[in-house]
Amino acid sequence: MDLLRSLPIGLYLEQPVTWLHHLDPRVKLGWLMTFLLAPILANNACRIALVGLLILLTLTARIPWRAWKQQMGWLLIVAGLAFVITCIFDDGLALTSQPRLVGAELSDITATGYQFGDYRDIQPTPYDYVVLSVGRITVTRHSLDLATRFTTLLFTLVYSTSLYLLVTAPEEITTGLEQLLDPLNRFKIPITEILLTLTLALRFIPLVLEEVQNLTRSVRTRAINWKKIGLKQTIQIWLVVAERLIENLLLRAEQIALAMNVRGFTAPNEHRVQWHRLQLRWGDGVAIALLILLWWARLSVGWMV
Template sequence: MDLLRSLPIGLYLEKPLTWLHRLDPRVKLAWLMSLILTPLLSNPYWRIFLVLFLIIITSLALIPWRVQKKQMSWLLFLSLVVFVMTSFSPDGFNLTYQPRLPTSDIIITQPTDYQYVLYKIGNLTVTRRSFDLAIRVSTLLFTLIYSSNLYLLTTAPEQITAGIEELLSPLRKFKLPITEIVLTLTLALRFIPLVLEEIQNLIRSISTRAINWKKLGIKKGLKIWLIVAEKLLANILLRAEQIAIAMEVRGFTTPNQHQVQWHQLKLSIYDFLALFCLLLFWFSRITIGN
């Protein structure tokens, strides 16, 4: 079990360099926020379009399938399970409707083919409301998780923090600690692979001991997992202390006096083209997605 490969959360794909890698981090951040905000109060067709849009963008970026196949397949499977469960769940209208007029032997035909109940088998019923809710929940789950992962996959942590610092720089007039916030974000993004590595090492250490969990029982099994959780917390705190000592040894005092510009942010013609496409994206959302 390799958590660093099966769960590429917060990891940056260095090779190959795709056209998504070459875009400015501020432009990609604007696209990410648009993908997160446009599903709000949108119709189901727009939500389905966002799922297809992300899959197409991934294909056009020529990201290796070995990188995306595990997360995309599991995320699609999770979204499908959520869709099915939500479709067959109660729609919230637990009302018993009584006819306003007495029953009659005269057969009254409905003038339209409208049906509130779309599908029914036994006690399982799919209504229009539950079906619409299933589309909303499953597509929103896929869009939020996959768009964020795609952004982290094609943008280096230093580029992310540099772009955020550039966008938040006007807030320095209000004496907000923008540099400190950006430094904390940089350390947090760099710390995610270390946490995954510690979890991976602990799981491997338990699997190599061939523990018979059936003979241990629930009580002793929980005791072992509590010991593992305590060891994981101790290792994470030790890693954090080592990073703090390394920064202190290098003479780090305040973020303002030790700024290192890893990336020079400059918009290119491709960035302006991406911003123009973003304007078309929002125009489509306003005209079609409502």
């Protein structure tokens, strides 16, 4: 199994180039922060709309099915399981659901005196706290609301970040963040060093997956009979594999550090590289206008009641 293809989390999609690739990284970062912050204290309708908007962006950008399936497939499975588990678990409210019947309940009202009209005008409402009850499985309105909030929040936070990394190169992320955080340099905060570390971390993800893949294949080629060796030896083997993985990753990090040192990356003032040239285009203006419209709708009708 090729981990670099089956788990493209945090990897950059170079081809094909979609319209999301052409957007300014600062604008895409604003949209990412919107997807991360807008679900806070939002109602379920707003959260479901954000999920639909993410799927719409993926479809309109014509991201290849292989990347879309691998990015969203496992997430939909996890979100679906979380939704089902949250629905059937106890909703946390110690309430006893009783049907609304016209009879003894209304007789109690007449005993105390009904001042606002004849009690015969009162009709039972179709409201029912229990949505589904099959055996010991009970789904209430509160548990359904919790499940919807949790799964939409999980999907939005994970997939929005994954989509941002999928259509934005690490160099673009570094340049956009550097310009946005440039005022912090007045407070002696090493913004350039921090963002360079972030870039290296994003570039290091494929190396980690490659090392895990190579070690996994090396274990498979030895045709170990896991049933015969027992649990103790199995744990020892995987501890050795984990130790080898850490050693290989540290060796890769040391090689990268030496290569940067040879090329003069000793201080940002001595060796500064312009990673990406930022320029706002008409498409960025449309994206900013839609972002403002989205926040207006969120602040107007998107609050949780």
